[in-house]
Amino acid sequence: MNNEWSEQFPATQFRVARPTHQLEKIIEFYNKGLGLEIVGSFTNHDGYDGVMFGMPSVHYHLEFTQHTNATPILPPSEDNLLVFYIPVLALRNGIVSRLASMGYYEVEPENPYWKRNGITICDPDGWRIVLQNTNGLSKD
Known part of the structure; x- marks a missing residue:
């Protein structure tokens, strides 16, 4: 292979x-x-x-x-993303709930496309991730 x-x-x-x-x-x-x-x-x-x-x-x-001598790292723009595609909506929502219980809540995405089937959350450094549900994704 x-x-x-x-x-x-x-x-x-x-x-x-x-x-x-x-x-x-x-x-x-x-x-x-x-x-x-x-x-x-x-x-x-x-x-x-x-x-x-x-x-x-x-x-x-x-x-x-x-x-060893780490100093605070500035986050990038709000449109720099790590996107994770998760096909099962209930599993995606479970991850969102788990993160919320840890103090990480949904934020408004800069690009409205990511709001259609996704949830955007900031990691501890302020970098954004999108948990995108692939069930029902449109082709646009």
Whole structure:
């Protein structure tokens, strides 16, 4: 089986890496709140601690790193998003409820498209995620 994306770009794994200044809150949000699996972590590697989240058997990961002398990281614009597609509405709503019980509530998306079938929530650093229900998604 070929795990490469294409002959033009023969990558076998994709990771989005982002700094944070509050790694423990990020771990709580993405692991306990969203339910993403921790697929790796490291401590004091050249002055950095980090954690990688992923979905089982998939080579797409989110990595968060924190330097020993971490300073607050400013969030990007309100239209920079991580979008998670969740086909079962009840399961998506369960995640939204779990995050709300942890103090993370829905925010108004900048782009109204994401309000059609999605819920937008800010993570501890102010970065936005969208929990998009794929059941009934329109093609526009």
